[in-house]
């Protein structure tokens with residue numbers, strides 16, 4: 001097997017003169033779970049589509065599973081399973097029929113597809129839904145079916161664009177467990193997500209984007225250490241501007257997101273003392289996580 005599952009070298013893409021992927025270079029190793037993070041419009045889905053050979057770069061080189069893409073996109077796609085950001089299941093067909101149609105797209109015989117369907121449905125916890133119309137499934141069941149469908153060709157590489165968006169916490173945990181199972185079997189996963197907990201739990205390495213440019217890269221733990229590295233106190237229920245001037249001397253950094261004040265403090269007790277006597281405030285003290293990194297790297301900083 002090639003030592004690189006996916007390679008981007010100087011890849012650029014513009015739409016109507018606006019650069020949405022700006023000279024990106026990265027490699028994804030076989031067996032790795034590589035997370036693409038970034039705000040809405042950062043270019044994540046465009047990258048996912050370029051890996052599939054469905055969007056042509058303006059410049060740069062892409063290799064996927066050892067072949068150049070999009071030149072040999074058809075061949076690359078044989079080894080890829082896809083969970084697109086927006087489901088494209090056929091609503092009028094049953095669950096089983098959707099899998100049959102998709103398997104034929106990979107040139108599989110009806111018999112071979114029929115043989116694999118029970119295990120796919122079992123994997124996606126949809127065994128009792130084989131003959132249900134997709135239109136009658138819940139959103140979470142549709143997402144699980146899309147995941148099952150992505151596995152029909154036993155792909156080496158999975159490209160998953162927000163696989164758990166819109167799912168309830170049980171369904172999300174189930175998909176996480178399924179993805180960990182696939183990783184344990186040596187699959188390579190490229191995952192885009194807005195759930196920082198998902199990225200933190202699953203990804204070996206993260207690639208953070210803003211406006212099509214890479215702004216940070218590393219393991220979840222390394223990014224948290226590098227960019228935060230101290231306690232976090234979330235404060236709700238007061239005027240963020242007034243509170244920030246009160247506690248400013250005792251914190252490393254303050255950020256406001258909506259109604260919440262995020263304080264990054266080496267000694268959280270000093271912040272608590274400052275806020276004593278302020279009725280109606282709610283304080284949550286916790287260890288730093290990837291969401292803090294995301295807010296710091298891509299959010300509006302109030303002050304340093």
Ligand SMILES: Nc1ncnc2c1ncn2[C@@H]1O[C@H](COP(=O)(O)OP(=O)(O)OP(=O)(O)O)[C@@H](O)[C@H]1O
Pocket residue numbers: 015016020038039040041042043044045046047085
């Ligand atoms: N086919 C297209 N034609 C024109 N502009 C496009 C097209 N596809 C994407 N874009 C633009 O490219 C930018 C990046 O879009 P993309 O879908 O890659 O973002 P994203 O990071 O996946 O965002 P989200 O988190 O909202 O899914 C956006 O500004 C989007 O409007």
Ligand SMILES: [Mg+2]
Pocket residue numbers: 044045046085161
């Ligand atoms: Mg997207």
